[in-house]
Amino acid sequence: MSAPEGGWRVLVAGGGWAGCAAAVELAARHGGASVTLAESARSLGGRARALQAGGAAGDTLLDNGQHILLGAYGETLRMLRQVGVDPAQALLRLPLQMRYPYAPPDGSGGMDFVAPRWPAPWHLAGALLRARGLARADKLALARFASTARRMGWVLYHDCPVEELLDRFDQTPRVKRLLWHPLCIAALNTPPERASSQVFLAVLRDSLGAWRRAASDMLLPRLDMGALFPQAAARYLEGRGATVMTGCRVGALTPPAQPGGSWRALLAGQEASFDAVVLATPASVSASLLAPLEPALAARLGALDYEPIATCYLQYDTTLRLDLPFYALLDDPPAGRWGQFVFDRGQLDAAQPGLLAVVVSAAGEAARLDQDALAAAIAAQLAQDLARPALAAPRWSRVITEKRATFACTPGLDRPGVETALPGLALAGDYTASDYPATLETAVRSGAAAATVIGAYRTLALEKRSLSHTDGAAAPGSVR
Incomplete structure (x- = not known):
């Protein structure tokens, strides 16, 4: 396989949101870069893409996970605009x-x-004043948490589990149950007794503690996750001469034999040469590719633990409509109550009337259940909580479980940066160093940062080549 001709040849291995962001950033801001985006799956998007439902659901497109973005996700919103998607x-x-x-x-x-x-x-103060279902002691505890965290700058000197932090801040059992625990599980996909307080505080800083009210807004995708960014990114890249390859696995990487040389990569079994590489594959895949090149980095990536997320889709009569686009749900796994949030897909996408999506984060126990049994339990939970008995009998259901949805976001977790010791190779992924957990924003930020690292490497390499040519030029009258 021949590499793209002309320009600075960059391979972006992995077409999830991080890889798509890196490729777009390289094409948009680093003129002359000849980008190849290679993804092993048949479609781009990684753990945030749409799938054909199959079975009783037929050709229905279902996301492999329901997402909520925040108004604070500035890099994601910028990238959407870059590829022609209007966030509004x-x-x-x-x-x-x-x-x-x-x-x-x-x-x-x-x-x-x-x-x-x-x-x-003041939006937080207004929410507290108007909140129903919280006693005075609960509201005071919540206000105390927010004011103390703001004085601390939302930073801890010593990380600890979220549950320990909540006890330090004297949070009431009810505020824990109804607010902090579900927020922690939804944002970090890690139970509060094991989740990082420092990362949790960073999420709260940009939601409850945001200084711009719009930054705390919740953003629900109206498009399927593939159409929201990866497909638009592919069109953007192809329109700028980039190569987008799906169903193409990166088999091995070989670093340059000498400074200024080329990387070699096996793409679908054929060798190609590149000047630089962005490794945006899942951390476990990146660890395998890096094991013979950078064993210490590969070991760090291989040490990450993971948490699953399950999304249960339930189709009802097309006339069904919830009073709100989404609700929080009281989960209780020992009692067979697994759902944590329910979304009315019909209010987001007119093509999906009567479709509800129920999310189960940190879904280790739920993932071990039979899918039909889990869907039946969730349907019964909805029927009870929403006081609509008919919800216990959906027309069809489908459970989609991402077994490695995110890394387990534990205290003091060792997360590598995007820059590596290997010349011309950068990492991109939601597992890289960040004050955020494994979110779309983290993935997009890492992709943009990786592109910046590659751009700086390119500049340095061109400068070295220029100096080499200058130093090696023959002096007037000399004989070579």
Whole structure:
């Protein structure tokens, strides 16, 4: 296989959101780069893409995970605009909220917590004042947490589990149950007794503690996850002469034999040469590729643990519509209550009326259940919580489980940076060093950062070549 001719040849291995972001950034901001994006799957998007449902669902497109973005995801929003996607059309913007189906004034059920569209930080004060389902002690505890964390700059000197942090801040059992625990599990995909407080605080900084009210908004995709970014990125890249290859696995990487030489890569069994490489494959795959080249880095990547996420889709009559686009749910696994959030897909995508998506994060126990049994339990939970008995009998259901959805975001986790000791090779992925957990924003940021590293390497290499040619030029009258 011959590499693209002309320009600075860059291989981006892996077509998830990190790889797509790196390729787009290279094509947009590093003129002359000849980009090849290679993805082993048949479609781009990695762990945020759409799948054909199959079975009773037929040709229905289902995301392999329901996502919520934040208004603070500035790099993701910028990248969407870069590839021609208008966030105002592609995303439903909602104020920060945690709303349960049942929130009686006596506080016996869930709660209704929604931030008014006031300037920050008054939006949080307004949400507290208006919140239903929280007692006075609960509201005071929440306010105390927010004010103390703000004074700390949302930074801990010594990381600890989220559960320990909540106890230090004297949070009430009810605030833990209805707010902190579900937020922690949703954002970090790690149970609070094992989750990093420092990373959790960074998420809260940009949501509850945001100084710009719009940064705390919740953004729900109206498009399937493939159409939201990866497909648009492919069109953008191809329009700029880049090569996008799907169903193409990177088999091995060979570094340059000498400074300024080329990387060699096996793409679908054929060798190609490149000036630089962005390794945007999953951490476990990157570890295998790097093991013979950089064993210490490969060991760090291989040491990451993972947590699954399950999304249960339930199709009902097309006339079904929830009162809100999404609700929080009270989970209780020992009681067979697995759902943590339910989304009305019909309110996001007009082509999916009557389709509900229920998310189970940190889904280790749920993933071990039979899929039909899990779907039946979730349907029964919806019927009870939403007081709609008909929800216990969907027309069809489909459970999609990403077994390695995210790394386990534990205290003091060792996450590598995008720059490596290998000349001309950068990492990209949501597992790289960041104050955020494994989110789309982390993936996109890492891709953009990797492109910057490759751009700097290119500049340095061109400078060295220029100096080499200058030093090696024959002096007037000399004989070579």
